[in-house]
Amino acid sequence: xxxxxxxxxxxxxxxxxxxxxxxxxxxxxxxxxxxxxxxxxxxxxxxxxxxxxxxxxxxxxxxxxxxxxxxxxxxxxxxxxxxxxxxxxxxxxxxxxxxxxxxxxxxxxxxxxxxxxxxxxxxxx
Amino acid sequence: xxxxxxxxxxxxxxxxxxxxxxxxxxxxxxxxxxxxxxxxxxxxxxxxxxxxxxxxxxxxxxxxxxxxxxxxxxxxxxxxxxxxxxxxxxxxxxxxxxxxxxxxxxxxxxxxxxxxxxxxxxxxxxxxxxxxxxxxxxxxxxxxxxxxxxxxxxxxxxxxxxxxxxxxxxxxxxxxxxxxxxxxxxx
Numbered sequence: 516x517x518x519x520x521x522x523x524x525x526x527x528x529x530x531x532x533x534x535x536x537x538x539x540x541x542x543x544x545x546x547x548x549x550x551x552x553x554x555x556x557x558x559x560x561x562x563x564x565x566x567x568x569x570x571x572x573x574x575x576x577x578x579x580x581x582x583x584x585x586x587x588x589x590x591x592x593x594x595x596x597x598x599x600x601x602x603x604x605x606x607x608x609x610x611x612x613x614x615x616x617x618x619x620x621x622x623x624x625x626x627x628x629x630x631x632x633x634x635x636x637x638x639x640x
Numbered sequence: 641x642x643x644x645x646x647x648x649x650x651x652x653x654x655x656x657x658x659x660x661x662x663x664x665x666x667x668x669x670x671x672x673x674x675x676x677x678x679x680x681x682x683x684x685x686x687x688x689x690x691x692x693x694x695x696x697x698x699x700x701x702x703x704x705x706x707x708x709x710x711x712x713x714x715x716x717x718x719x720x721x722x723x724x725x726x727x728x729x730x731x732x733x734x735x736x737x738x739x740x741x742x743x744x745x746x747x748x749x750x751x752x753x754x755x756x757x758x759x760x761x762x763x764x765x766x767x768x769x770x771x772x773x774x775x776x777x778x779x780x781x782x783x784x785x786x787x788x789x790x791x792x793x794x795x796x797x798x799x800x801x802x803x804x805x806x807x808x809x810x811x812x813x814x815x816x817x818x819x820x821x822x823x824x825x826x827x
Binding site: 526530533534537538540541544545556557560561564565567568570571572574575576577578579586588589590 | 654657658661665668669672673675676686687690693694697701789790791792794795796797810811812813814815816817818820
């Protein structure tokens with residue numbers, strides 16, 4: 516033990532290092548674990564089907580909602596409403612085909628934007 | 641004698657410092673590990689929920705676009721009728737033009753002596769449910785509505801709300817589908 520007598524500082528240092536290594540390992544594990552606060556996929560799913568709704572409205576002769584609409588979704592919880600803004604754009608190509616471009620954005624969130632495109636032949640109702 | 645006493649005291653002191661630290665470290669690691677398992681379980685259940693919602697809706701959109709007629713006499717069981725052309729058989733070379741039905745039916749199963757009703761979607765005449773049959777995330781259908789548009793009967797509004805039984809999260813999707821080939825509509 517005489518040898519260890521002047522090594523006390525190093526042993527304490529060892530404890531410090533061990534703690535740091537463990538903390539680092541825990542951080543890495545936590546980061547690798549799937550995060551619960553990742554609503555991106557839910558928002559995307561909602562937006563895709565709102566775009567589908569807009570496509571269906573554009574294709575039909577229904578006029579309500581033909582110039583875009585807004586829809587409030589509570590898919591992120593009751594106290595967290597998300598307002599989707601759906602805007603269509605129609606391009607006529609003249610050869611009997613029509614291209615619909617639908618852009619879905621979230622009000623107050625600049626990072627989210629979904630653009631969907633569909634080309635459909637003109638149907639006479 | 642005094643030398644043994646000294647070294648013994650040192651070992652005890654070392655132990656007294658190391659033990660609480662070790663306990664703290666292991667407690668922290670165990671908490672992190674449990675949290676990771678918990679998050680993984682919930683995340684997996686949410687993925688299953690999203691996947692099932694998307695699966696039901698994409699099947700319905702597919703059937704609705706191909707539909708020749710739609711029967712909505714039972715509001716919770718839209719009945720699409722469509723024609724399918726089977727590939728020609730090698731023996732006769734016949735093209736079979738047959739009429740097919742597809743009914744999306746919501747059915748409930750009592751879980752425990754009338755305590756809880758669990759709603760699942762399935763095709764009528766087919767024993768396998770479309771939703772709620774995934775081992776990693778039990779789901780139930782909370783709301784399922786099909787409603788034709790007032791202005792255009794060929795436009796079908798669909799509302800589907802599902803909940804995961806593991807995470808408790810709900811997803812409500814509002815969408816619509818246009819049925820270009822739908823000639824008859826039975827409300």
